[in-house]
Amino acid sequence: MTSTSTFAPSGGSRLLRSGFIMPAILVAIVAVLVVAPLVRILLSTLTPSGVEAWQAVLVSPLSFNLWWRPLFNTMVLGFGVASGCLILGGFLAWLVVLTDVPGRRLLGLMATLPYMIPSFAAALAWGTLFRNSRLGGSAGFFETNGLIIPDWLAWGLAPTAVVLIAHYYSLAYTIIAAALSSVGADLVEAGQMAGARRPRIFFGIILPVVTPALIAAASLTFAGAVANFAAPALLGLPVRMQTLSTRLFGMIETGQNERGFVLALLLIAVSALFLWMSDRIVSGRKAFITVTGKGGRTKRFPLGVWRWPLFAIAVAIGLLTTVTPVLVLAASSLAPQSGALFSNWTLHFWIGEGGGEIAQGQAGIFRNPVLLDAIWNTIRLGLVVALTTMLLGLALAYTIVQRRGSLVATILSQLAFIPLLVPSIAFAAAYIALFGAPIGPLPSLYGTFALLVIAASAHNLPFAVQSGRSVLGQISADIEESARLTGAGLLRRLFAIIFPLAIRGLFAGAILVFVKMVRDLSLIVLLFTATSPVLSMVAYRYAAEGFMQFANAITLVILTVCLAASFLAHGLQNRVQKWKES
Amino acid sequence: MNAPATGAADAIEIRNLVKRFGAFTAVKDVNISVPAGSFLVLVGPSGCGKSTLLRMLAGLEGPSEGEIAFVGQTVSSGAGGVIADAGRRNAGLVFQSYALWPHMTVAGNIAWPLKVARWPRERRDRRVKEVLALLGIGALAERYPAEISGGQQQRVAIARTIAPEPSILLFDEPLSNLDAKLRIEMRSELMRIHRATGATSVYVTHDQVEAMTMATHVAVLNNGRVEQFGKPIDLLRNPATTFVATFLGTPPANLLPTHRVADMFVFNDTPLVKGEIAPGHAEVQLLYRAEDVCVGAVPGKPSVIARFAEAAPIAGRTMVTAMLGDLRVTGMAEGYFSAMPGDAVTLSFIRTPDAVFAVSGERINQ
Numbered sequence: 007m008t009s010t011s012t013f014a015p016s017g018g019s020r021l022l023r024s025g026f027i028m029p030a031i032l033v034a035i036v037a038v039l040v041v042a043p044l045v046r047i048l049l050s051t052l053t054p055s056g057v058e059a060w061q062a063v064l065v066s067p068l069s070f071n072l073w074w075r076p077l078f079n080t081m082v083l084g085f086g087v088a089s090g091c092l093i094l095g096g097f098l099a100w101l102v103v104l105t106d107v108p109g110r111r112l113l114g115l116m117a118t119l120p121y122m123i124p125s126f127a128a129a130l131a132w133g134t135l136f137r138n139s140r141l142g143g144s145a146g147f148f149e150t151n152g153l154i155i156p157d158w159l160a161w162g163l164a165p166t167a168v169v170l171i172a173h174y175y176s177l178a179y180t181i182i183a184a185a186l187s188s189v190g191a192d193l194v195e196a197g198q199m200a201g202a203r204r205p206r207i208f209f210g211i212i213l214p215v216v217t218p219a220l221i222a223a224a225s226l227t228f229a230g231a232v233a234n235f236a237a238p239a240l241l242g243l244p245v246r247m248q249t250l251s252t253r254l255f256g257m258i259e260t261g262q263n264e265r266g267f268v269l270a271l272l273l274i275a276v277s278a279l280f281l282w283m284s285d286r287i288v289s290g291r292k293a294f295i296t297v298t299g300k301g302g303r304t305k306r307f308p309l310g311v312w313r314w315p316l317f318a319i320a321v322a323i324g325l326l327t328t329v330t331p332v333l334v335l336a337a338s339s340l341a342p343q344s345g346a347l348f349s350n351w352t353l354h355f356w357i358g359e360g361g362g363e364i365a366q367g368q369a370g371i372f373r374n375p376v377l378l379d380a381i382w383n384t385i386r387l388g389l390v391v392a393l394t395t396m397l398l399g400l401a402l403a404y405t406i407v408q409r410r411g412s413l414v415a416t417i418l419s420q421l422a423f424i425p426l427l428v429p430s431i432a433f434a435a436a437y438i439a440l441f442g443a444p445i446g447p448l449p450s451l452y453g454t455f456a457l458l459v460i461a462a463s464a465h466n467l468p469f470a471v472q473s474g475r476s477v478l479g480q481i482s483a484d485i486e487e488s489a490r491l492t493g494a495g496l497l498r499r500l501f502a503i504i505f506p507l508a509i510r511g512l513f514a515g516a517i518l519v520f521v522k523m524v525r526d527l528s529l530i531v532l533l534f535t536a537t538s539p540v541l542s543m544v545a546y547r548y549a550a551e552g553f554m555q556f557a558n559a560i561t562l563v564i565l566t567v568c569l570a571a572s573f574l575a576h577g578l579q580n581r582v583q584k585w586k587e588s
Numbered sequence: 589m590n591a592p593a594t595g596a597a598d599a600i601e602i603r604n605l606v607k608r609f610g611a612f613t614a615v616k617d618v619n620i621s622v623p624a625g626s627f628l629v630l631v632g633p634s635g636c637g638k639s640t641l642l643r644m645l646a647g648l649e650g651p652s653e654g655e656i657a658f659v660g661q662t663v664s665s666g667a668g669g670v671i672a673d674a675g676r677r678n679a680g681l682v683f684q685s686y687a688l689w690p691h692m693t694v695a696g697n698i699a700w701p702l703k704v705a706r707w708p709r710e711r712r713d714r715r716v717k718e719v720l721a722l723l724g725i726g727a728l729a730e731r732y733p734a735e736i737s738g739g740q741q742q743r744v745a746i747a748r749t750i751a752p753e754p755s756i757l758l759f760d761e762p763l764s765n766l767d768a769k770l771r772i773e774m775r776s777e778l779m780r781i782h783r784a785t786g787a788t789s790v791y792v793t794h795d796q797v798e799a800m801t802m803a804t805h806v807a808v809l810n811n812g813r814v815e816q817f818g819k820p821i822d823l824l825r826n827p828a829t830t831f832v833a834t835f836l837g838t839p840p841a842n843l844l845p846t847h848r849v850a851d852m853f854v855f856n857d858t859p860l861v862k863g864e865i866a867p868g869h870a871e872v873q874l875l876y877r878a879e880d881v882c883v884g885a886v887p888g889k890p891s892v893i894a895r896f897a898e899a900a901p902i903a904g905r906t907m908v909t910a911m912l913g914d915l916r917v918t919g920m921a922e923g924y925f926s927a928m929p930g931d932a933v934t935l936s937f938i939r940t941p942d943a944v945f946a947v948s949g950e951r952i953n954q
Binding site: 190192193195196197198199200201202206210211214215217 | 683700705
């Protein structure tokens with residue numbers, strides 16, 4: 007025993023507690039990352055030339071083409087995709103969670119996969135199959151084989167909507183399935199005890215209870231469709247179908263920055279308005295707070311003779327939206343004539359030397375130095391952004407939780423939430439507005455890898471804070487305090503208690519960010535330059551120039567990276583936390 | 589279908605009921621019947637099959653074998669499964685989780701089963717008001733479940749269940765989520781409602797105090813089997829097995845393992861009773877109630893020295909628990925008593941054992 011009798015707080019915790027330094031730094035970071043670009047883009051449309059841009063977009067002979075027509079298309083896409091996703095995702099969620107359909111695990115897995123595949127993969131696959139010869143160039147698989155493909159099926163709104171539904175329905179599925187599994191069997195059985203029949207229980211109890219999830223799923227898929235760039239660009243632009251995001255891209259690409267900024271602000275307004283409205287509907291009603299009971303147990307209804315037919319439909323949906331696009335892309339990347347998917351297969355597009363007859367003498371993608379550069383850049387971008395996002399998210403979540411109720415916590419959580427309302431392409435436009443020109447002594451960041459990282463980290467902030475909070479939520483104060491009572495110092499607690507408990511959540515979050523970055527196009531498309539190429543951008547360029555095989559091959563590379571990361575995460579998680587194996 | 593209903597038929601009759609989940613048998617050959625208006629309590633440790641039994645009564649599960657009849661009508665059988673649907677057997681179930689529908693107000697929750705049963709609006713409204721008043725929650729009618737306390741949710745759940753005037757009320761551990769004070773309050777509330785409705789009730793609990801205070805009939809379940817069925821006081825007085833003897837009663841009764849030495853049954857070298865109480869047995873377990881075990885030496889009575897463990901004052905006396913090796917023995921001391929844990933205490937057995945059990949746990953008739 008030592009003779010000291012004073013209980014001095016250990017240095018580590020004093021540093022964390024007393025300091026206003028960390029919160030101040032965080033507020034500053036979030037302000038620069040989120041607030042500054044948005045304020046800057048707004049301000050730059052308030053200059054004389056900015057006001058002109060507003061007029062040109064909203065009230066001029068041009069405004070029909072600049073604003074109203076794209077707005078109409080965007081709305082049609084948004085509502086169409088949201089309804090389609092609710093129907094497909096809702097159907098699958100109902101089937102997997104509430105019925106005794108065979109192979110429920112398999113169906114559940116298949117329903118979550120499309121979200122791991124970039125939306126331009128499906129768009130490219132669609133083009134490979136349905137492209138018609140209206141625009142010249144080679145026709146798609148169906149037309150080459152004698153089927154007449156009408157324009158509406160080859161280009162424009164309908165295929166764009168289908169492709170986006172095929173991508174976003176898995177998001178709706180995830181949300182609705184989670185809500186359905188929280189409807190306890192007791193709620194349903196209480197209805198049975200009252201004598202209600204199955205339709206009555208479904209419409210009277212289950213549906214109202216999951217309404218918030220349906221609204222959330224609808225608004226998120228709506229926002230996703232509205233913000234998507236790749237699908238309308240690949241399937242719509244060739245026939246001059248413009249959405250707000252493609253218009254905004256076109257404006258900035260042709261140097262009409264102010265008009266682009268105006269469109270970006272309008273796109274933000276449209277997307278935020280719908281997200282905000284859905285949030286109002288849900289949060290305004292106390293009726294939607296679920297009272298959870300024993301939990302875990304859900305009631306499964308027998309399907310009877312419909313078991314196998316419904317299973318077949320679900321499998322068909324899964325195959326059409328995951329396996330088929332991948333197979334089409336793979337076949338296309340091997341077929342010299344894009345219409346004849348299954349003849350004369352060659353590895354030219356992958357490893358062929360340049361100078362031959364095929365592909366106007368271009369070499370295969372693995373001989374193309376730009377591509378190797380792009381692979382490295384993409385993985386680097388994914389890793390760096392995953393790291394920065396999770397670190398920032400953890401720091402923000404820790405501060406918000408520790409200072410719950412304080413002004414700092416409120417400011418941080420509100421600010422970090424903002425990017426959720428901003429479509430990524432508009433967010434990128436805001437970054438151009440802020441960093442496009444030198445700021446004081448700092449050089450312009452436009453076109454640098456650093457800008458990509460900063461913008462991506464900022465746009466991932468809402469997700470980062472949310473996953474940081476859920477990670478910290480797994481470590482109850484009791485656990486940390488009981489370790490503190492043993493006399494373990496901050497560092498010791500960090501490495502022996504907090505880190506092992508948090509690693510799994512951090513890892514899962516980081517992998518998701520990584521995958522998001524690798525398959526992202528709409529954020530990158532504006533910020534990318536030739537000096538820092540990434541895979542999705544290279545694929546988009548190839549596709550825009552008509553080299554479909556190259557585009558498809560690169561998309562396959564992206565897909566492989568995404569899926570490998572997902573499986574790696576899956577495998578590692580069980581190794582990292584053995585007590586959670588099951 | 590069974591014989592038509594007669595006035596003599598029991599309200600609930602369970603015959604040879606078996607429920608299997610795969611290889612696991614949850615309920616084994618249960619036979620219970622109670623007359624109309626009874627309050628049957630199914631009591632036992634968790635996993636004993638009591639909730640499964642209740643769910644079969646509700647019609648939410650079908651039995652694997654055997655039959656359930658309500659007032660002479662077979663509602664479930666091993667051969668026919670669930671013959672009368674859950675909603676068609678005039679029974680109501682109060683769930684442990686309350687299972688209130690979160691998107692309906694309190695009044696909405698109570699009215700919905702009546703709507704399903706196509707009660708006319710006027711009668712429905714009147715009934716909702718009536719049960720709200722009966723449970724004393726009239727002021728909460730327009731609130732949502734998430735806005736009221738656990739105890740209030742419990743009352744709403746009961747109101748919802750009794751609103752359609754079922755002739756059978758089923759309760760699945762309804763008080764287990766309440767705090768101790770509220771639990772005692774709701775216990776008498778439930779008995780009041782039972783009297784007011786006259787519905788035959790089946791009540792599942794793992795709390796033997798609830799069983800002893802509320803039941804007209806008790807079935808003690810263990811490992812899916814009914815250990816003993818009867819009136820609560822009979823089970824307490826004449827337990828059929830050691831399980832029943834130690835599960836029921838406060839404080840728990842003492843069970844001492846003894847073996848025959850010459851003409852005496854001996855516990856730890858202390859002769860306790862004459863061998864004639866269990867002829868032909870070499871080893872028996874003796875049941876001594878706490879009130880038959882006295883703290884301190886009593887002349888002429890057998891006694892043992894134990895290590896003091898804890899003391900709890902009860903109604904002017906003190907319940908003293910001491911350890912004999914691994915065995916807990918509880919006796920009573922007059923007035924207040926205290927000692928340090930580990931102190932030696934003398935425990936005297938002042939009366940003959942209340943019951944004698946074979947090593948297997950079966951009661952040996954005296």
